[in-house]
Amino acid sequence: MSQGVAREAGCPYERPIAVSEVDTLVWHAVGSAADAPDGTLRRVDAAGRAVCLGRVDGAWVAFDDTCTHQECPLSDGELDGTVVVCPCHGSEFDLRTGDVLTPPALDPLPIYETRIADGVLEVRLSPPPAAAQAVHERDDHVPESVARAATVAGPSLEGLTLDDIDLTDLDVWERAVPYDWLTLLRREAPLFWQPEQDGRGFWVLTRYDDIVAVSKDFETYSSEAGGTSLEDLTPEEVEARKSMLDMDPPPHTRLRSLVNKGFTPRVVNTYEERIRAISRGILAQAFESKPDRNGEFDWVEQVASEIPMWVFSEIMGLPVDDRRLLIELGDKLLGNTDPDVVGAENIQELTVRDPSLRLLPFSSPFSLDLIEYGRKLGEARRAEPRDDITTKLVEAEVDGSQLDDREFGVFFILLTTAGNETTRHTISLGLIDLLAHPDEVARLAADPSLASTAADEVLRRAHPVHRFRRTATRDVTLHGRRVKAGDKVTIWYASGNFDEERFADPFRMDVARTPNRHLSFGLGGPHFCLGAHLAKLEVRVWLEEMIPYLQRLELASPPTRLRSNFFNGIKALPVRVVA
Numbered sequence: 001m002s003q004g005v006a007r008e009a010g011c012p013y014e015r016p017i018a019v020s021e022v023d024t025l026v027w028h029a030v031g032s033a034a035d036a037p038d039g040t041l042r043r044v045d046a047a048g049r050a051v052c053l054g055r056v057d058g059a060w061v062a063f064d065d066t067c068t069h070q071e072c073p074l075s076d077g078e079l080d081g082t083v084v085v086c087p088c089h090g091s092e093f094d095l096r097t098g099d100v101l102t103p104p105a106l107d108p109l110p111i112y113e114t115r116i117a118d119g120v121l122e123v124r125l126s127p128p129p130a131a132a133q134a135v136h137e138r139d140d141h142v143p144e145s146v147a148r149a150a151t152v153a154g155p156s157l158e159g160l161t162l163d164d165i166d167l168t169d170l171d172v173w174e175r176a177v178p179y180d181w182l183t184l185l186r187r188e189a190p191l192f193w194q195p196e197q198d199g200r201g202f203w204v205l206t207r208y209d210d211i212v213a214v215s216k217d218f219e220t221y222s223s224e225a226g227g228t229s230l231e232d233l234t235p236e237e238v239e240a241r242k243s244m245l246d247m248d249p250p251p252h253t254r255l256r257s258l259v260n261k262g263f264t265p266r267v268v269n270t271y272e273e274r275i276r277a278i279s280r281g282i283l284a285q286a287f288e289s290k291p292d293r294n295g296e297f298d299w300v301e302q303v304a305s306e307i308p309m310w311v312f313s314e315i316m317g318l319p320v321d322d323r324r325l326l327i328e329l330g331d332k333l334l335g336n337t338d339p340d341v342v343g344a345e346n347i348q349e350l351t352v353r354d355p356s357l358r359l360l361p362f363s364s365p366f367s368l369d370l371i372e373y374g375r376k377l378g379e380a381r382r383a384e385p386r387d388d389i390t391t392k393l394v395e396a397e398v399d400g401s402q403l404d405d406r407e408f409g410v411f412f413i414l415l416t417t418a419g420n421e422t423t424r425h426t427i428s429l430g431l432i433d434l435l436a437h438p439d440e441v442a443r444l445a446a447d448p449s450l451a452s453t454a455a456d457e458v459l460r461r462a463h464p465v466h467r468f469r470r471t472a473t474r475d476v477t478l479h480g481r482r483v484k485a486g487d488k489v490t491i492w493y494a495s496g497n498f499d500e501e502r503f504a505d506p507f508r509m510d511v512a513r514t515p516n517r518h519l520s521f522g523l524g525g526p527h528f529c530l531g532a533h534l535a536k537l538e539v540r541v542w543l544e545e546m547i548p549y550l551q552r553l554e555l556a557s558p559p560t561r562l563r564s565n566f567f568n569g570i571k572a573l574p575v576r577v578v579a
Contacts, residue, residue: 024126033060033121041084043075046123051112053121054079054095061095062112062123069105080266084109089253090260097134098127102264103528104253106216108138137515141501152508154498155180157187167194167204167565170337174563177466179507182206182495191479194490198349199232202469202488203478206495208502208519210478214470214491215525221489223527224248226471230488230566231352231363240359243414249526256530258396258403259415262315262389268533271311275538278310279545287549291577296556299573300428308423308538315534316415317388318377326373330417332366338563340571342366361413374412375405389415421567422464423535426520427542428570429462432559434550437509441550444511448547454511455540460518461509464568466494468522493519494568552579 030044030051040055043065052065052075063084065075072088079085082095091105098108111131113124127135157180165181172178185192185206192204205211214221227238227246238246244255261267286302309323318326335341336348342364351363361367381391393403393411403411434441444450472487483489496519498506503516521529529535556576562569 024124027115027117027122027124029117029120030062030123031121033116033119039079041075041077041079043073044123046112046125049125051123051125052084053114053123054084056082056095060114060121062114063093063095063098064110064112067091067105068100068107068109069103074109083265085264089257090264092264096130098131099134100528101533102260103526104249104256106525108134137517142504146504147500150500150505150508152505154183154500154507157184160184162189162192165192165194168196170563170565173466173565174338174561176561177494177568179494179498182492182498186495186499191481191483193481196230198352199230200488202230202490203483204490204492205478206492206499208496208499211491211493211496211519212524214489215522215527218248218526220473220476221470222248222473223252223470225473226469226486226488228469229362230469230490231348231358233358237358241361241410243361243410245414245527252526254398255411256526258393258398258411259389259530262392263530263534265533268537271315271534272537272541274314275307275311275541276545279307279538279542282306282310283545283549287552287577294556295577296574297577299431299575300424300570301572304424304427304431304570304573305420307427307542309420311534311538312416312419315389316419317381317386317390322373326370326416327420329366329370329373330421333362333364333370333413334417334421334567335562335564335569335571336362336364337566338571341562361410367413370413370416371406371409374409374416377412378405378408418529419531419534421569422529422531423538425464425567425569426459426462426535426539428559428573429464429568430458430539430543431546431553431575432555432570432573433458433461433509435553435555438551440509440511444543445547445550448544450511451540451543453514453516454543455536456516456518457509457511457513458539458543459520459536460497460503460513460516462568463493463497463518463520465520466565466568467492468527493522552577554578 028046030046036055038055038057042053044051044053050065051062054061065073067074067086067088069086069089069091072086074084074086077085077087083092083101084095085092089104090102091100092102093099093109094101095111098111100106100108111127113126113128115122160180162184185204190205190207190210193201194204195201205214223245224247227233244252247255282303286297290297290302305327309327310320313320313323332342339347346365348363351357357363357365377390378394381394385391385395393408396402444454467490470489472483472485472489474485476483500506517523521532554576556574559570560572562571
C-alpha cells in the first residue's frame with residue numbers, strides 16, 4: 001500500500017489542475033532522490049499539481065496522482081511492477097505508457113519526466129519518450145501515403161454497391177466474414193441504416209474512431225437501455241435477463257468489481273506456467289495420439305476448445321470432468337442462430353416469439369441448464385468455500401446484499417461463455433490464418449520472442465465477436481445523419497480492426513505489428529473485456545508452444561463456420577499432420 005504523504009482526514013481531494021505550457025518546460029524539485037523499496041508510492045506537489053512518485057526497478061517514475069476514472073488518489077493504491085492500481089475501483093494503468101490496463105477508467109494516465117540533480121528528484125510535467133509515443137499511437141492516423149503503399153490489397157469492391165449489403169443475412173456470415181461489405185461501409189457509409197425483417201432496424205458504425213467513441217460514451221450510447229442483443233426487448237425482459245454486459249456505470253462498475261481483481265495482469269501472470277503445462281500437454285496428446293490413420297483430427301474438439309476450458313475450470317474451481325458439458329451448453333447459447341448447433345426448433349428466430357423464453361439470456365431454453373449448473377455450484381461453495389472465483393462470487397456483496405440465484409446464474413453464464421468460447425475461436429481462426437501465411441510462421445519460428453506481438457495480431461484478425469449493440473439515449477447527429485433517442489446503434493469490431501486509417505497495411509498479417517491497438521477486447525469503454533489479460537496470455541502461450549508443430553500441420557478440409565453475425569465461430573476444423 002501507499003507509503004506517501006498523509007492527508008488530513010476529511011480533506012477533499014483536489015481535482016487536477018490543467019498543466020500550463022510553461023510547466024511542461026520547467027523542472028520542479030519535489031524532494032530527496034533517496035532510495036526507497038520498489039513498490040513505494042509517494043504524493044508530491046509539482047507546480048500546484050498533485051503528482052504521485054512510484055519506485056519501479058530501482059528508479060522513480062512520476063504520474064498524475066488522480067485516477068482518470070474519479071477523483072481518487074493513486075498514492076493510496078498499490079504499485080505492482082510497472083502497474084499502478086487505483087484503491088477505489090481497481091483501475092490499472094501501465095506506468096510506461098499511461099495506458100489503461102483494467103477499467104473502469106477509460107482515459108489514459110498522464111506520465112511525467114523525472115531526473116535527479118544534486119541528489120534532488122525533479123519532475124517535468126511532460127511525457128517521457130515511451131509515454132509520448134503512446135499518445136501519438138492513440139491519436140494518430142495512418143498517413144495517406146502509407147495507406148496507399150499497402151502491400152496486401154483489401155477485398156475487391158468491383159461492382160459492389162450499398163444496396164447489396166444486408167448484415168442480417170446469416171447465410172453470408174456462415175460462408176465468410178463479408179470484409180468487402182465492411183470495407184465499402186467504412187468508405188462510403190460510415191453510418192449505415194440496416195433494416196431488419198423481424199425488428200426495428202439498426203444503425204451500423206464501422207470506423208475505428210466511431211467505435212471507440214461510442215464505447216466510451218455510455219451516457220449517450222447505453223448498454224442498459226435496450227440491452228446488448230439486437231432483439232427488441234421490453235424493459236421488463238431486459239431486466240429479467242440482465243447481465244453485467246447489459247449495464248452502464250455505476251451499477252456495471254459495482255458488479256464488475258466483484259471479480260475484477262481476479263483478472264488483473266499481476267494475478268493473471270501467476271497462471272502462466274500452469275497455462276503452459278496445460279497447452280503443452282493438450283498439444284502433445286493431439287499430435288501424438290489423436291490423429292486417425294490419415295493423420296487427421298478435429299482441431300476444435302481436440303485443442304481449441306480444450307485449452308481455454310481447462311484454464312477456466314481451474315480458475316473458477318469447476319470439476320474438469322464437466323468441461324465438455326459446459327462447452328456444449330456454451331455452444332448452444334452463442335450458437336443460437338445456427339440450427340446445426342441448437343436444432344431447427346430452437347433457433348433464435350423462433351425462440352424470440354415465445355414470451356417466456358424472451359426472459360432468458362439469449363432467449364435460449366439451454367440457458368436454464370447452465371443457470372442450474374451454476375446454482376448447484378454456488379450452493380457447494382457456500383457450504384465449502386475455496387480459493388476460487390466462484391467462492392468470491394457467492395460471498396461478495398453488492399449494495400449490502402449478496403447475489404441472488406438469478407443474478408449468480410446470469411453472472412455464471414457470462415463468465416462461462418466469455419471465458420471459454422471467445423479464446424477457443426480465436427485459437428481456431430488464428431491457426432487458419434497462420435497456415436495461410438507460411439512466411440509469418442517462419443518469422444515466428446525464427447524469433448519466438450515475437451509471440452507477444454503475434455498474439456495481438458491474431459486477436460486483431462481473428463476477432464471472436466463481430467459486433468455489439470448500444471441504444472441511443474438522446475438525439476444525436478453522426479456523419480450528417482440523425483440518430484434518434486431509442487434507436488439501436490451497433491459497433492462492428494470486425495470492421496474497425498481493419499480500418500485503413502488506424503492500421504497500416506491492415507489486410508497484411510504481420511506477427512511483429514506494433515502498435516496494434518485492436519478493438520477485439522472492446523477498447524475504450526467500461527465494457528473492456530474482463531478477461532483480456534488472460535485471453536492474450538493464453539493465445540501467446542499457445543503460440544509459443546505451437547511453434548514446433550506449426551510447420552507439421554495443414555488443413556485437411558475447409559473449416560465449418562458458425563451461422564452468426566454476432567460470434568465469429570468455427571464449429572469444426574479438420575487438420576492433418578504431415579511430418
